[in-house]
Amino acid sequence: MDADWVEVSRITFPAPPPPPSPNNNPLHVGGYNHQPATALAFDTCAELLWAGDVRGRVASFCTRELQRYTAFKLPTIPTGCAVRQFLFHDKGVIVLGLRCVYMASRRGLFLWNIQHDGMQNLQCMSFTSKGASEIIVAGWQGLMFVIDVNKGEIVKEIPTDHYYSIMKKSRSNICAATNKGCVNLLDPVSFKVVKQWQAHASCINDMDAKGDFIVTCGGHNKQQSSSVTLDSYVNVFDLRNMVSMKPISFPPLAAYVRLHPRMLTTTIVTSQLGQMHVVDLMNPSSTNNVRYANITTFIALFDIAPSARALAIADDSAIHLWGSPNDNINFTDMTPPLVFPDPEDPSPAIDWSMDKPLSLVGMPFYRDTLFSAWPVDIISDMSAPPMRFDQSYLSTLHQSEWGCYGKNTKKLRRNYIEDIHSKTPSTTRPKFLSEKARESVMSPGQDQAEDASYDQTSASLDPSTPHKIQSLERKPPQMYSLHEIMYSKFGVDDFDFGYYNKTNYSGLQNQIPNSYANALLQLLHYTPLIRNMALQHTATACQAELCLLCEMGFVFDMLQKAEGVAVHATNMFRAIAADDRAQSLGLVEPDDSQQSLATPARPSQPHVPNVSVQNLARLLMDRIGTGYKSTQPVSTELEEDLFNLSSPADLEVIIQRLLSTGGTSKITCLNCREDTTRLGSVSINDLIYPPQKQSSAAGPAGPIPSRGAGGGVNNKGPKITFSQVLKMGVERENTNKGWCAKCRRYQNLNLRKTIHNVPAVLIINTAIMSPEHKKVWETPKFLPEEIGVIVKDGQFFCFEGEDLKTHLMRGAHNITVYSLIGMVVNIEHKPPKIPHLVGLVNVAHSEEEGRDNNASARWHLFNDFAVRPVSTEEALTFNAEWKMPSVIMYQIKAACGRGQNDSWRRGLDTSILFRDYARSSAAGSGGGGSSEEQQEEEKSYEVLDEETERPGPDTVFAIDTEYVSLKKELLLVTSKGDKETIRPAWLALGRVSLVRAGGEREGVAFVDDWINIREEVVDYLTEFSGISREDLDPRTCGRTRSLVPLKVAYKRLWVLLNLGCKFLGHGLRTDFRVINIYVPKEQVIDTSLLFHLKERLRWLGLALLADIVFGIKIQKGGKGHDSIEDARMSLKLFRKWEEWEDAGILNGELIRIYNEGKKRQYKANKEDDGVGGVAGASSVAGSSAALIPPVGTPVRIGTPTTVLVEGMGGLGLGLGVVGGVGQQQHQPTTPVREYPPGFPLIPSTGIGSRAAANGSPLPR
Secondary structure (H helix, E strand, C coil), X not given: CCCCCEEEEEEECCCCCCCCCCCCCXXXXXXXXXXXXXXXXXXXXCCCEEEECCCCEEEEEECCCCEEXXXXXXXXXXXXXXXXXXXXXXXXXXXXXXXXXXEECCCCCEEEEEECCCCCCEEEEEEECCEEEEEXXXXXXXXXXXXXXXXXXXXXXEECCCCEEEEEECCCCEEEEECCCEEEEECCCCXXXXXXXXXXXXXXXXXXXXXXXXXXXXXXXXXXXXXXXECCEEEEEECCCCEECCCEECCCCCCEEEECCCCCCEEEEECCXXXXXXXXXXXXXXXCEEEXXXXXXXXXXXXXXCCCCEEEEECCCEEEEEECCCCCCCCCCCCCCCCXXXXXXXXXCCCCCCCCCHHHCCCCCCCCCCCCCXXXXXXXXXXXXXXXXXXXXXXXXXXXXXXXXXXXXXXCCCCCCCCCHXXXXXXXXXXXXXXXXXXXXXXXXXXXXXXXXXXXXXXXXXXXXXXXXXXXXXXXXXXXXXXXXXXXXXXXXXXXXXXXXXXXXXCECCCCCCHHHHHHHHHHHCCHHHHHHHHHHHCCCCCCXXXXXXXXXXHHHHHHHHCCCCECCHHHHHHHHHCHHHHHCCCCXXXXXXXXXXXXXXXXXXXXXXXXXXXXXXXXXXXXXXXXXXXXXXXXXXXXXXXXXXXXXXXXXXXXXXXXXXXXXXXXXXXXXXXXXXXXXXXEEECXXXXXXXXXXXXXXXXXXCHHXXXXXXXXXXXXXXXXXXXXXXXXXXXXXXXXXXXXXXXXXXXXXXXXXXXXXXXXXXXCCCHHHXXXXXXXXXXXXXXXXEEECCEEEEEEHHHHHHXXXXXXXXXXXXXXXXXXXXXXXXXXXXXXXXXXXXXXXXXXXXXXXXXXXXXXXXXXXXXXXXXXXXXXXXXXXXXXXXXXXXEEHHHCCCCCCCHHHHCCCCHHHHCCHHHHHHHHCCHHHCCHHHHHHHCCCCCCCCCCCCXXXXXXXXXXXXXXXXXXXXXXXXXXXXXXXXXXXXXXXXXXXXXXXXXXXXXXXXXXXXXXXCCCCCECCHHHHCCCHHHHCCCCCCCCCCCEEHXXXXXXXXXXXXXXXXXXXXXXXXXXXXXXXXXXXXXXXXXXXXXXXXXXXXCCXXXXXXXXXXXXXXXXXXXXXXXXXXXXXXXXXXXXXXXXXXXXXXXXXXXXXXXXXXXXXCCCXXXXXXXXXCHHHHCCCCXXXXXXXXXXXXXXXXXXXXXXCECCCCCCCCCCCCCCCCCCCCXXXXXXXXXXXXXXXXXXXXXXXXXXXXXXXXXX
């Protein structure tokens, strides 16, 4: 405190309260006694002074004038929220309230708030040994809290016998003042008391600690009085020697004390009335510097700035700032400047005279859509114009004194008006299949009318008809929007995927994690050479559990067989998620249960589909090459024919010719000119764009005409062509910093690639990184449908358009022509909508017509499950605002139209059908100590005999599966009780059984696979699946079986499918959905369809049919279903159906079964059910919910819940509301079985077995 220090500014704080409330409302804070500030401190990291009051209001002030910077309020607590102390962190300010700890940024934004039942009377806090990342909080209570500042969490609770009022951090300890006048030194790690001094008799009013000293001032109680009188001295303690020093005399009675921030042996002592002394601790008797503060009453708070250039004093109504009037009065040293709001530009002066037109005012320049421009998709129910009055009606009226009257020809009741809304056309949404089925019974022609109207509105999908290019719109049109699957009470099978796809090309469903890869899978599928590689490999005996090439083959075969039916790639995505490299690259999409359904609520890295799909393409190309050469493919005829290779061809050569751009990288040090060469190859090329100011690059040198890569010799202006950026991306010449071995230091290194060969499948990542790159793609016809490539003398030449035609006509060079297969396109939406990926594919190249050079392009948009044809102009037009390509696929033109290669099916490896996987695994592990004879006796199946039981197109097998739950469904229950599926359940295959349906051993199982599930199982559904935790645990699964990988079980079914075998079972649609396989209708015999009457809106369960037809009770007891038993019962029902069909009594028997089922309320009379009996369910059977037409196979869950739930009842959807929304059955929620993987389930009418009153969607 220099000699010229004076008061430089004063502000009122706290703000005066409002006047008292006239009605004495206790919630009104007005009229409270005006109280002074309760906390005051200078910020150590910014030029701010902070103050807080008894109401929890916090304010910060800047500059010497103490201008208001920010202000906020602590959370209101009924018992009070007075501010006690401030601590300062790089990220913000930590505020201690009476019952909370609050942190906010210096700009006032909330960071975290901690409240705890043990926080009753907090008084002080301090940083710990971990610096600014951890604090300890204490008070007049028996509990201290350690808080992690970065996480905003309590990490430790510490009981204490001392009530602390003040805490200060010294060099090696935490100095804490108690309410009894003691000073405790706390260990900053264990927080135990290591030293204690009795500083004052009664209490400590203020304390400070810096360097090696502690200074305190306090008071004592007068005799026979409860009031406290301040002491006339300041106590000083030496922390280095752990001793008490001679007190400093202060006759005006010491109230506040602070150690000087710069001069470590100097302290400033203040009395309540404003007298201030500057004292040297080493020479306390010489006190020459004395000042007096001009205050109205008394000093309430006192603090000195870290820079020692200012001090602040708070009294009952104001804050006073002291400093030198000739100084800038900085509060801190070397701190960044404060951030202030950007000043608003002043409005221009406008001449409002009467003779000036309004158009002179003009409109401000804007880029975004004006708020007044409402989007066209907003539909409101407006009042319709009145109907035109028929003037001829006036001639029929009779005149009277009071007016006219006549006959009511419209037959309307009195005071009623005609509803004209129903006569006007309106927009329609796709109906659920159950709605269509119900309406088809009442109005047979209604569905056809809806489909016809859809076809009429989709007439523009025909590329031959005139249309406008949707990609030129300012925002994504409906065809590019993200389509979401809507869930009815019957689950995903009730969703009408056919409404979004009228083509023969199947889409992929998008409700599964990692489904951002759908567009890339479609692009790979319609690339003939990639599809041929995958299928030729999948048909081999590859046993790798996580072979992505096999999984691609399964998906490609499923897309080919589905012919327009939407399928899903769950198994493929699960394999990607299990790949270690995929996880390290961030390709695993966040689980929606963790990130948010509308909240993306997990604080994780955001998932960017555009970047992920480019990285995924690299991963898949690497895995394709690794998988392809691991096992000799079934056939390499196509590759040998394309590349003129001798048979058998070397797999390494095939991979190099198909996928790899081979070359030599030459690295030159620009300092010493040392050259280093490296051989290498890449499967995907990233485009490189020329600088914006550069003109086109010069054409290639040598005998090749220079128009190829550069856009022409006479080209004027900076036009950029696709050939140019592709050449730059393939050759990749650039300069970067790197290590030079010769110079032995980092130097500028020049990298240039010499190209040896270009693959038959050219995959390109667009690498769009800036708005300038987007504008390049926005150029009309920038992406050519054909390019020509010449590799000569280590250089890569690319031609397009007229240049390509010229070279083909001359025939002077060996030019390879590539056709554009398609691209993955990123569609951007304005927040809160998230971007998503679509595929644009020319499907003609994958079909026989692709061989015709004159064949027209047939572009299709694959937007997940929505597929539609588009014109070539639509496909190749890009929009910098929302439509940009991510991955582009070219293939040599000679391979187009050769995608229908079925040689893999002729050479299909069938050895997996005749292998006893469980026995071989048990033998390899020692067999568990049992003999082979015992194992044969206990086994539930007998494998097929390779000599006598080779399956073929006429072979029929009965199949049944059991499932477990990997993720529970998530429901949203509104305040009205309505329930909506937010995230459906995700099921996984747990057991699959196949039974012979003919021959001498009919009814004998030959497959009974128990699946080794890699993911965490949240519910084994033991009561209904018959699977327990021990069954799927390799350590406890028993001697009679061994767990098999999902790949093995799936491969068996896939081989049987491609051999033409037929699958017989009950409700197979759900089984196939969980297995993730598509079986054509001609290879399915579903007894749920055979025993169904179309006019009855009811599907009969397997247990009910077994009970009525044969009097056999299955699925009884508490052990759940047995898949072998269920498969055998399906076979018995099929034989009975054949018998009735041959006898001509089928329809009558079905009517009898339905009548009998109705008497039983469609419940199977099970014995020893173990689930609570059927009585509880019978009370609600026959309700309206039970009559809703089901879709697919019998699927049911348990009784309803009425809260926001995740996985209530294992996989119960919580929608079992019978007879309408609102009725509830108060019974345990118990799922049954047969649910689609990752989809919501179907409501049941109560608790019972799988066959009881089941509902399911209608099959297509």
